[in-house]
Amino acid sequence: MSTVTHSSPGESTTVAPASAAKPRPVSEFLSTYVFSKDHKVIGLQFLFSTLVWFLIGGLLALAVRWQVAWPWSDVPVLGKLFAQEGGQMSPEFYTMLFTMHATVMIFLVIIPILAGAFGNFLIPLMIGADDMAFPTLNMLSYWFMWPAFIAFGASFFVEGGAASSGWTSYPPLTTNPAASPGSGMGQTLWLIGLTFVGVSSMLGSVNYMTTIILMRAPGMTMFRLPMTIWAMFITALLQAFALPVLTAAGFMQLFDRSIGTGFFSPEGSMINNELTGAGGGQPLLWQHLFWFYSHPAVYIMILPAMGMVSDIMTCFARKPLFGYRPMVYSIAGIAGLGFIVWGHHMFISGMNPALGMTFMVSTMMIALPSAVKTFNWLGTLWGGRIQFTTAMLFSVSFVSMFIIGGLSGIFMAATPVDIFIHDTYFIVAHFHYVLFAGTAMGVWGAIYFWFPKMFGRTMNEFWGKVHFFLTFIFLNGTFFTMHILGAVGFPRRLADAYHYETFHHLQPMNAFMTYCAIGMVACQAIFAANFFWSMFYGPKAGRNPWNSNGLEWTAPSPPGHGNFDVQPIVYRGPYEYSVPGCEKDHLMQTDPPVEGMVVAAH
Amino acid sequence: MRNRLAGIFWSILFLAVPVLGVGVFAIAPSIDVWLPKDVSSHGKEIDSLFYFILALTGIVFIVTEMLLFWFIWKYDAAARGDEKATYIHGSHTLEVIWTIIPAVTMLFLAIYQMNAWADMKMRRPVMKPTVEVVARQFEWRLRYPGPDGDLGTPDDLFLVNDLHVPVDEDILIQLKSMDVLHSFFLPNLRMKQDAVPGMKIPVWFKATETGQYDLVCAELCGWGHYKMKGRITIESREDYDAWLEAKYREQEATQPEPMDEIL
Amino acid sequence: MTHFLPFLVTAMNRHSTFMCRNRFSLSPVALVLTVCGSLLFVSGCGKTPAASFRPNMVEAAKQRLKPEQEEQVATILEAMFGTPDNPIAMPETGLDIGKLRLAAGPVHSDIVGRKNGLFREHCSHCHGVTGDGMGPTAAFLNPYPRDYRPGWFKFKSTERADKPTHGDLVTILNNGIYGTSMPSFELLGEAKVDALVEYVKYLSMRGEAELNMMRYFFELDDEDEGKLPETRDFLVEEILLPVAERWQEAEDAVIEVPEMPEVDLAESIAMGKELFYGNKANCVKCHGVTALGDGQANDYDDWNKVVKQWSDEVQSSHEVSTKEMSREEKAEHREYLARADKALAGDALEPRTIQPRNLRQAIYRGGRRPIDFYYRIHAGINGAPMPAAAGTLTPDEIWHVVNYIRSLPYEFDGELGADRSMVARDRL
Amino acid sequence: MRNLCLSRENCLPRRVGLTLGVSSRPGLQWSVANCLLCTMLLCMTLLCTMTGCGQSRLPAPTPDSEAAIALRASLASDSAGGAGGSEVVSTGTGWGTLTGRFVFVGSPPAAKQLIVDKDTAVCTAEGRKLFDQSLQVDEATGGLANVVVFARKVSRVKEREMPEEPLVFDQKVCEFLTPVFAARVGQPIDVRNSDPIGHNTNVSGTSFNQLIPAGEGTLFTPARETGMPTMVTCNIHPWMKAYAVFREDGYVAVTAADGSFTIPDLPAGEEVELQVWHERSTGPNGALAADMPELGWSSKGRFTVTLEADGTTDIGEVQIPASAVGS
Missing domain, CATH: 2.60.40.420 (Cupredoxins -  blue copper proteins)
Known part of the structure; x- marks a missing residue:
């Protein structure tokens, strides 16, 4: 089936000029411009959609920060939309804000931008395939995001507002609509949206796995794959194995809410004088199921960035990746261990404390592959010939920030310390260092790096660096401070914590963080302007503007339909930079071997 | 030479991470943004474990960030002239070393705190609820x-x-x-x-x-x-x-x- | 569009320079649209709403008030009570303006450590800025948050129809109402609780004055041309004072509680049990044979009853045939019904039945002190179906019932079906 | 799936060869157009979902703040006087009796059966059924019972003694025996319970909500006027419903089964305004409208008569259409 559906756009292309005299039906317009099956277009569709959501999520975060810094004061701009009677942000709206900030950022930005946008765009290009294995499925994986977009977007405007039980959606707060305004229609829409995101990811991951396994160019062995592809491959595996659990759990919660099954509500638990369901369930069951997906999801959210950063860094250090195989194994190790550490989100949840010990050990162990990766990145920089392009700066900052995010994780893995810092801003600092300072920086790096391939033009380097500099400064101003707030025990998710004497004096510090956050969002305007300007007016890029090695750089920029005008044949791995005896400092994967050149075994 | 200046600028930016990072943690207690007063008998254990991990991660943090700074300072293309990057694919010895050392440390850390955890959450005093x-x-x-x-x-x-x-x-x-x-x-x-x-x-x-x-x-x-x-x-x-x-x-x-x- | 497409397709296939023109022709449009869309999105649905008291639209629609009449009431109320940000306490109300200012207005702080706008910070999410029990979370709570406007309060130490004393309301704020969504505010401190109570009284007086005025339109003679007289005699003497005086008299209406009779507790409980199940006190009729509160499931409290009855009325008015009506009558009828439907949908919560208390859970809304029980049995519960027993039972008998009820959570009565799992020991 | 080609170089990708040479189509332009289209679509969807912002509530009137400030000032000064509400000035002499009859036009609908789910051994013994009594029309005469007629404002009140015998308000087999009753303020009412089961009697708008043990009674003395009739319920048996009207001057009557009423001793020789009420009326607050322009019958259920001294004035048959009582 896939062959048939795939070939149709190709055929129509060749037929089009001949039939130009005859007006084409609307369906052609749709299949060319909207329901495209070209992996690059789908990737860009993902990219644009997620960037819009990135903006929305960022604004939500600003509103959250505003309330944390100056509780109950009028929120500028956004306040117009959602203020309660009297112009102030109501606490239920605040809970909705941080819930939707997390939801949007995780499910509509990070996961789709990594797997959806870059996965789609890069996988066929980097392995030398003309398209994905299942183009229709691929198209569907994008369009299945739309019900999710609509569900999440619409949920803001239904009665009671959007979901407001945190992105973790812990029952019974979520299973009983009487528990919170956002647990009404908003939560149902949240679950529906989540399901569609899941379907989309699943379609994507099936496609990626098949494509990577079956459609590599001649000579492209598994151990000649760039790290990006390895990361995408393992991410796809993670998704394929973890997602069904979340989807099942989501349906269970939906049933709890709609037909009173009571998977997650215990016997006789009352909310607002209404029974929470049939009983016989356990709230902790949801936590287990949810984190069984969502902990691996944390790696889904960073592994592709790690892969892309490895590729960018080798290119601009002009040096082979230090320890290619250990890097691959550590990604696999992170993924494998990722399945057995979910309990560290639940140390104080009421789960058997003995389980806490085992999860603590496995969690400590996951620091290993992360450490290996960090050291190997440092090793890659060592002895390199570093070019400070914007993409490189973002990649280096990824490593720098990932060190912070990784190390702060050890505090939480230590169960006794976790008793104190659980659910405080220490956690917030930790995951923002991993997901924002880590992944988002990686994503920016990747955008600057592959932009020429996407649009045939390069982004402005000067403004790119300004963007990097400001983002880097503000990001650390915002998130590093959170560590010490966490050390005071400042809890997450409080609309107003200052009536607690313990936290009363932290307001100025929060105000500082909010100023930084505002700066951080504001300087994204530079990025947006640069992005759109360069798309049309940026300097034209050739096929290989960075003198990089990957297969994608052998295709035209931007690649046409079918990607390669010449069948790429792969002779070596992707990191052969500065090969002794070679005239240029890079040796592309497709460059035929030259007599006498010394290249490492793989 | 302009390029070299850029390299210096960016290296110093990355140097600021460990410097300011350590600085923030050093200043925080003195401005009272730090662990609140402990009035429990078991709190000391948590606090000392916190400090222990802080010291441990602090050292790793400083070392890795300084290495990062040093590498981008030293291996800036502008500083290396015509010299090519080192052509090396990795080192087996190094990989083994930096796998084993963290593994041992982490295992030690995990086992070290088990007793504290058990005291706080597992060894319940035998009495009626207060x-x-x-x-x-x-x-x-x-x-x-x-x-x-x-x-x-x-x-x-x-x-x-x-x-x-x-x-x-x-x-x-x-x-x-x-x-x-x-x-x-x-x-x-x-x-x-x-x-x-x-x-x-x-x-x-x-x-x-x-x-x-x-x-x-x-x-x-x-x-x-x-x-x-x-x-x-x-x-x-x-x-x-x-x-x-x-x-x-x-x-x-x-x-x-x-x-x-x-x- | 149809002629544009093949052109574009052809152009693309040729990969020629005029493609550039083409690309610019589309992109700016898209850009402008995107920017406009985002701007619209950000600017949202209008301005930040200023805090204002919402008129009692249910009563207004019920009394078929005209817009100018509604406006007159709103204006008079603003003259007498001010706005949510700037309350006014006329001397006749006996309210302390200093306390009101502490509780009213947006949440802010004028001096370090002193927070103003207490009501909006702590209460308005449920009770609404107007005290109409229609805050943003109200619809999700069971029971609904209290609507202060009719001036009915349930848990108090005074006779049924009287207002609660200041102390009664302070007690409610300090203890919360266990079994409802009303939490305890004790940790706010005395001064803040005091200010909040004063503000609740203020809102209640305002609401009652509003109701009185809206109802007064019906009483007007024809020559008044549908306008309330704006004189001090009418507005203060007829409307405000009757309400304010009852609040001021509350302290004198406290129920006298005789001492508990000196009988053995077990004996007292036995007598109380007899009364509970007997035909005299009749508690069993609503609280059920098992005392689980399952004896009466389809009654409404007064707040819900008002809505329920009117909505039933409106419903049956919908079914009235309009054949015999004149054109004007028809239009009037239709407008009334349309306004009524809107008011019921937007300004009233879906009426909900009230359940008699489950007496085996040791969860008592009105307080668990013996004296709290005495007050409730003596005077009944204002606004709720619970009738008064004062004339029917002697004080001693009331004390017996009190003792029996207090023992119920700990009583295991297999015969009556009070399941062990339902008693306080295990349930709470 | 015979070959997973994990490391085989000769594993040819399936379609690269197929498409070689056809990749002449530039990617940039149409993908950009495409993506912008998607972005726009996204923004538009968000805008569309925002329709929820539209208010569906009744528009609230805005107070006239300037007028409020002026009024506030005038209320604060004691000088701002003026009578509140107009007093009726007496112009006539003597006393007269008012009488009339209410007739239901058309055929009355069948009464609804009430749901009795409690104390059925007493309330619905031997298959007895309880019916809604809100619309009682005499079959023979078409008279409409339980219409309340009372004088709104009178210039003078004839002194009559307060009856010493309490008015009996009884309930039996889970029904109030008098579905609508009138009393003077200060007149004692004996609230009785002739059932073998307990009741409670809840007169809304007053402080009276009392347990009435089986076979006993309790005295209730209304202290204030009710205005329009107020509802009386039994909370133990929620289907039980009656209406009471208490008037200071006692000029109040409830129509009998044949629809007739009589109010004696009204001031004669001057205009007296009367108010008419029925439980099922569709008018405001239960005001019963009738098409009698000669009496100046208004939509507020009011009419005016001038009584002859020492005589009986009959307003005749008042025809009430089905639509006026919501049927």
């Missing part, structure tokens, strides 16, 4: 067992939000939730435990100093989560008994109290 705390949206309902020491008898004392415990004694709290998840968080006693509907979870600690401290809800429990504020009063045995007695008398009132007592 008080039952029932969390609900958005308050802490307290039930003291009354003179007979048993919960669920007519002499139970019912209170709200205002938790009192005697100092220097083992306290066993029976934690429940009526509706959704809550978390019983005493920052000054380094104690946190989720309250789960349908479960009776024991929480124990021993307070070492008298005083009044915050009782915070740390698990999102709905729109009013932020206002679910309680207070713990740690007082001497005599004061505690007198307080219990007074509260019990109040609960058994058969005549109105004078107005000034209510206000």
Whole structure:
């Protein structure tokens, strides 16, 4: 089936000029411009959609920060939309804000931008395939995001507002609509949206796995794959194995809410004088199921960035990746261990404390592959010939920030310390260092790096660096401070914590963080302007503007339909930079071997 | 040469990360943005473990960030002239070293703290509950067992939000939730435990100093989560008994109290 | 569009330079649209709403008030009570303006450590800025948050129809109402609780004055041309004072509580039990044979009853045939019904039945002190179906019932079906 | 799936060869157009979902703040006087009796059966059924019972003694025996319970909500006027419903089964305004409208008559259409 559906756009292309005299039906317009099956277009569709959501999520975060810094004061701009009677942000709206900030950022930005946008765009290009294995499925994986977009977007405007039980959606707060305004229609829409995101990811991951396994160019062995592809491959595996659990759990919660099954509500638990369901369930069951997906999801959210950063860094250090195989194994190790550490989100949840010990050990162990990766990145920089392009700066900052995010994780893995810092801003600092300072920086790096391939033009380097500099400064101003707030025990998710004497004096510090956050969002305007300007007016890029090695750089920029005008044949791995005896400092994967050149075994 | 300046600029930016990072943690205690005062017997263990991990991660943090800085400072293309990058694919020895050292450290860390964890969450003191705390949206309902020491008898004392415990004694709290998840968080006693509907979870600690401290809800429990504020009063045995007695008398009132007592 | 497409397709296939023109022709449009869309999105649905008291639209629609009449009421109320940000306490109300200012207005702090706008910070999410029990979370709570406007309060030490004393309301704020969504505010401290109570009284007086005025339109003579007289005699003497005086008289209306009779507790409980199940006190009729509160499931409290009855009325008015009506009558009828439907949908919560208390859970809304029980049995519960027993039972008998009820959570009565799992020992 | 080609170089990708040479189509332009289209679509969807912002509530009137400030000032000064509400000035002499009859036009609908789910051994013994009594029409005469007629404002009140015998308000087999009753303020009412089961009697708008033990009674003395009739219920048996009207001057009557009413001793020789009420009326507050312009019958259910001294004035048959009582 896939062959048939795939070939149709190709055929129509060749037929089009001949039939130009005859007006084409609307369906052609749709299949060319909207329901495209070209992996690059789908990737860009993902990219644009997620960037819009990135903006929305960022604004939500600003509103959250505003309330944390100056509780109950009028929120500028956004306040117009959602203020309660009297112009102030109501606490239920605040809970909705941080819930939707997390939801949007995780499910509509990070996961789709990594797997959806870059996965789609890069996988066929980097392995030398003309398209994905299942183009229709691929198209569907994008369009299945739309019900999710609509569900999440619409949920803001239904009665009671959007979901407001945190992105973790812990029952019974979520299973009983009487528990919170956002647990009404908003939560149902949240679950529906989540399901569609899941379907989309699943379609994507099936496609990626098949494509990577079956459609590599001649000579492209598994151990000649760039790290990006390895990361995408393992991410796809993670998704394929973890997602069904979340989807099942989501349906269970939906049933709890709609037909009173009571998977997650215990016997006789009352909310607002209404029974929470049939009983016989356990709230902790949801936590287990949810984190069984969502902990691996944390790696889904960073592994592709790690892969892309490895590729960018080798290119601009002009040096082979230090320890290619250990890097691959550590990604696999992170993924494998990722399945057995979910309990560290639940140390104080009421789960058997003995389980806490085992999860603590496995969690400590996951620091290993992360450490290996960090050291190997440092090793890659060592002895390199570093070019400070914007993409490189973002990649280096990824490593720098990932060190912070990784190390702060050890505090939480230590169960006794976790008793104190659980659910405080220490956690917030930790995951923002991993997901924002880590992944988002990686994503920016990747955008600057592959932009020429996407649009045939390069982004402005000067403004790119300004963007990097400001983002880097503000990001650390915002998130590093959170560590010490966490050390005071400042809890997450409080609309107003200052009536607690313990936290009363932290307001100025929060105000500082909010100023930084505002700066951080504001300087994204530079990025947006640069992005759109360069798309049309940026300097034209050739096929290989960075003198990089990957297969994608052998295709035209931007690649046409079918990607390669010449069948790429792969002779070596992707990191052969500065090969002794070679005239240029890079040796592309497709460059035929030259007599006498010394290249490492793989 | 302009390129070299750029390299210096960016290297220093990355140098700022460890410098300012360590700086923030060094200054924080002096501006009172640091661990709140500990008044529990087990808190010292948590704090010392926190400091231990802080030192450990601090060292790793400084070393790796300094290496990062040094590499981008030194291996800037502009600084290397015509020299090519080193053509090296890795080092087996190094990989082994930097796998084993963290592994050993991490294992040590995990085993080192197991005892502390067991003390705080697994080795429950054998005694009747001092008080039952029932969390609900958005308050802490307290039930003291009354003179007979048993919960669920007519002499139970019912209170709200205002938790009192005697100092220097083992306290066993029976934690429940009526509706959704809550978390019983005493920052000054380094104690946190989720309250789960349908479960009776024991929480124990021993307070070492008298005083009044915050009782915070740390698990999102709905729109009013932020206002679910309680207070713990740690007082001497005599004061505690007198307080219990007074509260019990109040609960058994058969005549109105004078107005000034209510206000 | 149809002629544009093949052109574009052809152009693309040729990969020629005029493609550039083409690309610019589309992109700016898209850009402008995107920017406009985002701007619209950000600017949202209008301005930040200023805090204002919402008129009692249910009563207004019920009394078929005209817009100018509604406006007159709103204006008079603003003259007498001010706005949510700037309350006014006329001397006749006996309210303390200092306390009101502490509680009113947006949440802010004028001096370090002193927070104003207490009501909006702590109360308005449920009770609404107007005290109409229609805050943003109201619809999700069971029971609904109290609507102060009719001036009915349930748990108090005064006779049924009287207002609660200041102390009664302070007690409610300090203890919360266990079994409802009303939490305890004790830790706010005395001064703040005091200010909040004063503000609740203020809102209640305002609401009652509003109701009185809206109802007064019906009483007007024809020559008044549908306008309330704006004189001090009418507005203060007829409308405000009757309400304010009852609040001021509350302290004198406290129920006298005789001492508990000196009988053995077990004996007293036995007598109380007899009364509970007997034909005299009849508690069993609503609280059920098992005392689980399952004896009466389809009654409404007064707040809900008002809505329920009117909505039933409106419903049956919908079914009235309009054949015999004149054109004007028809239009009037239709407008009334349209306004009524809107008011019921937007300004009233779906009426909900009230359940008699489950007496085996040891959860008592009105307080667990013996004296709290005495008040409730003596005077009944204002606004709720619970009737008064004062004339029917002697004080001693009331005390017996009190003792029996207090023992119920700990009583195991297999015969009556009070399941062990339902008693306080295990349930709470 | 015979070959997973994990490391085989000769594993040819399936379609690269197929498409070689056809990749002449530039990617940039149409993908950009495409993506912008998607972005726009996204923004538009968000805008569309925002329709929820539209208010569906009744528009609230805005107070006239300037007028409010002026009024506030005038209320604060004691000088701002003026009579509140107009007093009726007496112009006539003597006393007269008012009488009339209410007739239901058309055929009355069948009464609804009430749901009795409690104390059925007493209330619905031997298959007895209880019916809604809100619309009682005499079959023979078409008279409409339980219409309340009372004088709104009178210039003078004839002194009559307060009856010493309490008015009996009884309930039997779970029904109030008098579905609508009138009393003078200060007149004692004996609220009785002739059932073998307990009732409670809840007179809304007053402080009276009392337990009435089986076979006993309790006295209730209304202290204030009700205005329009107020509802009386039994909370133990929620289907039980009656209406009471208490008037200071006692000029109040409830129509009998044949629809007739009589109010004696009204001031004669001057205009007297009367108010008419019925439980089922569709008018405001239960005001019963009738098409009698000669009496100046208004939509507020009011009419005016001038009575002859020492005589009886009959307003005749008042025809009430089905639509006026919501049927």
